[in-house]
Amino acid sequence: MLRPQLDRWLALADSSRPAGLRGRLLRCALRLCPAPWSADEAAVLARHAEVVTGAFEEAVNGGGPHEFAVELLDVLDVVVPALSAVQRFTVVARLRALRQVPSAPAALTLSLLRRCGAVLVRTDVDRALAAAHLGPDPWETAPGVLREAFGVPERTPGVPADDGSGAPREARHSRRALREALRTPGSLAEFRRNGVDSTFEAASGTPRSRQLLHALIDAYPAAGPGVRGPLLDWMTGLQPLGAPPWTLAETRAASTPPVPHAVRTDGPDQPRSAARQARLLAMLEADDPDRRNSAALALADGPEPEVALALVRGYLRGRVDLVPDAGIGRLARTPTGLGAAELSAEGVLPERALVCAGLLGPWDLPPLVPMLLDRWQHGPPAVHEAARTVLGRVPADVLAQLLGPRVEAGEHGLLDLLAGRPLLRTPELDRVRGRLRAEGRDALADRLVLVAGPLRGPGAEAEDAAALDALRSPAPSTPAARAHRPALPELLDLARRGTPEQTRRALGRLVEEYPPMPGREPDPALHAVIEELLRHPRAEVRLHAHRASRALFDRATHARSTAVLLSDPLPDVVRMAARTLGRASWEPALPELIRLLGHPKPVVRSAAREAVTGFGTAAVPALRRAAAHARPDRRALYADLLARLTDSDADTGPWTADTGP
Known part of the structure; x- marks a missing residue:
């Protein structure tokens, strides 16, 4: 008759403001309607999920019996699907702050962490195992925790019966040997060095790592205290926490028939590694052109800038024939880029240097203009045309600015590079075109295409300042927004x-x-x-x-609000409030700050000492009253502060708060 009233009890708890009363009402409701819950009762609990999470947070923070927080784990397991992302984050934080008690279901804690979206870490597994060892039957609960952590089922399928071949018998022998090896860390290391774990391949259809992981979990209760850490490291290597089943390589190898392949240690088709990269870079200097080109082809997709630079240098000097277009793109994105010094170095072929320059972007070319001009003016016909093509990709206005001093000096032949390209009209270009017409070179002057740019008047600076001020000032609120205030x-x-x-x-x-x-x-x-x-x-x-x-x-009202937090249940909040009042030197808070000198948390005591010291001699009367009413074994605390505050010698050095009694 009482179970149908669960919804009303939870609604009453939801409407209660004091947190302690809300927790007591929820506890009473769970006593009237204990687990297991029907589907309708689970829906009622999910509807009041915020009451459950609030009570759980209060119990973990010390606002209620800690055993009640353990009881709420089963309720959280029911209401997890109804929690918001913020509530799941809060539940994860409180689960990791939950104190270890013998009655806490350790495996359920890991399950809740995973269902709330948390990624399990080694600390979570260590805490769950420690809780399992505190409770009854640790030889059963600890393997359950490990199965939950690593996603291993209760029984591993695919273990065949003994058919007389000796393979399953050998596997059972290995399991016994494994239990014997778990007595000391040295014996476990010797067991792994001997490669005895290879016998777990006997179960067909199941990856060896799954069989081995299952055997390690079953043998965990027999491990000594000093072996549990290395054993858990071994399990994590077989199946990383939070990762899907770590068996892709084994299942792929089992489903793919072996292909005969002649492996050459010096060949370019080896798996990517630092040793392979070093071998391929050395092959770029080989005498055989085919080996050099094979190495360049294998290195073409390498993301490292040093590899790209080696390929570009090999191509520039004619040692490889592969055009390193991807490598040039990667070098262009590095801080140094592909500069003129590299393209003009000794041994570089001019034609190949221009090919590399042509692969750069238009805005990467201006630093190369002097080198390109030299190739255009003094190179053979093929180099001359290639350099002209690359110079034609330089932005026209940038090229005009770079050529301006030489054109002003009379090198009008450079204007062929600008002819027919739209150029922003500037006073310098106007003078150049006027000089050409004065010299009778109207054809060249007509080929300079000057376009009017966005010329600005004398008041442009004031307009810019006004525009910036308008952008920085907040937008005025509209009448519609004020109407909805x-x-x-x-x-x-x-x-x-x-x-x-x-x-x-x-x-x-x-x-x-x-x-x-x-x-x-x-x-x-x-x-x-x-x-x-x-x-x-x-x-x-x-x-x-x-x-x-x-x-x-105002300042005084805010200080009174801060003084309220001196009684907060969280030590960090109390420390913040004490430091704030100490910096403000708000004297009405002195008695409460002096009371905090005996707080059980060292961080709070230290903050209170700093705050009281900040008041200077104004704190002396309150300290004397506190010392007069203190127990004899506590008076030394106040006497020490009084001595520091009343000391008139300024050279005694700055006072540093200690950690308290």
Whole structure:
């Protein structure tokens, strides 16, 4: 009769604001409706997934019994498909922060991590194995954890019976030998060096690595404490965590018939490796042209810049015939590129240098213009035409600018390279064309095609500045946007009653649309909402509310909001609040900061010492009162601070906070 009321109990827990009450109501609901759950009950739990994740986060953070967090693992296993991406991320973080207890199902923890989208790492497996060893029957739970981690089924199919051939009998012998080898790390290393694991190939239809991995998992309970780490390393080598079954090479080799192939250690058709690359680079200097060309063909697809440079140099000097077009493209993308020094080096054939230059992009050619001009002016007819073709790919305006000083000096023959190409009109080109007409060379002057460019007037600089100012200034809000501006009570209600994500968005809208006005006090309702959110069960909401108070309130009000976080359950939040109040030197927070000197966490004690020291002599009266009311075994803590603060010698050096008692 009580199980049909599960939906009402969960709705009541969802409507409860205090986190502790919500957790107790959820625990009561799970007592009334324990596992296993029907499909309808699982749908009800999924509908209230946020209540489950919130209670789990609160229990892991210390807001409830830790055993309750373990009980919620089964519920999370049901509601995982209904969780959002943000909720799954939160569940993953809390699962990895879950304290190890004997009752925690270790294999279920790994399953939840994988179903929430997390990639299993070695730390997750180590924690799960440690939890398995704390619980009952570790010789059964630990292999279950490893099967879940590596994706190995309970029984590996394909193990044949003993047919008298001796192969299965040998495999069983190897399993016994494996268990014997797991006593010490040295015996395990000796077992692997002897290659005894090769006998696990006896099971037809199943890759050897699967058989070996299954045998290692079965033998894990017999491993000594010092052998478990190397044994887990061995398993990870056979099947990396988070990867699909690592058997592609074995299954492909089993399904592909062997092809006879004569292997030559010095041939170019070997698998890609550093040794193969070194051999091929050495073959580029061989005396046999066929071997050089074979090496160049094998290296053509190599991505390394040094390989591309070696191919280009071999082609430039005529040692290989393959045009290294891909290598030139890769060199062009390097910082040094393919420069004129490389194309003009000793032994380079001019025709091949121009072929390489022609493979570059138009904007990679300007640095090569001096070399190309030299080839065009002094080379034989074939080189002359090839250089002219490459110079024709240089952007016309860039080429005109590079040739300008020589044309101004009277080398009008260079104008043949610019004739017929549209050029941006400049004063220099106007003068050159006028001089040509004065010399009676109208035909050449008419071949210079000058086009009017976007000439700018004297006020162009002011126009540019105005345009930049317009781009930097924010766009004015439109009347339509102002019409949809939510009212302050609406935003406050959404911040108070919404989900964590809605609350954070509402706080952002409050900061953007209701900034503090000079001479006006903020709405008291806004103060109340921020004060309430500073005690929200979700840490990200508390921190967002603290940042909003800095933007919405004055300095004193923000300091009071910060003082609320001195009682936060998270040590990192308390440390942040203590440092903020210490930098602000807000004296009303001194008693609370002095109380934190006895905090159980060293990071909080250190932050409190730094903050109290920052107040200087203003902290002395409060410290004396605390020392007068402290236990005798705690007075030394306050006496040390009092001595440091009252010391008038400025040369004693800066004070450094220690880690506390």
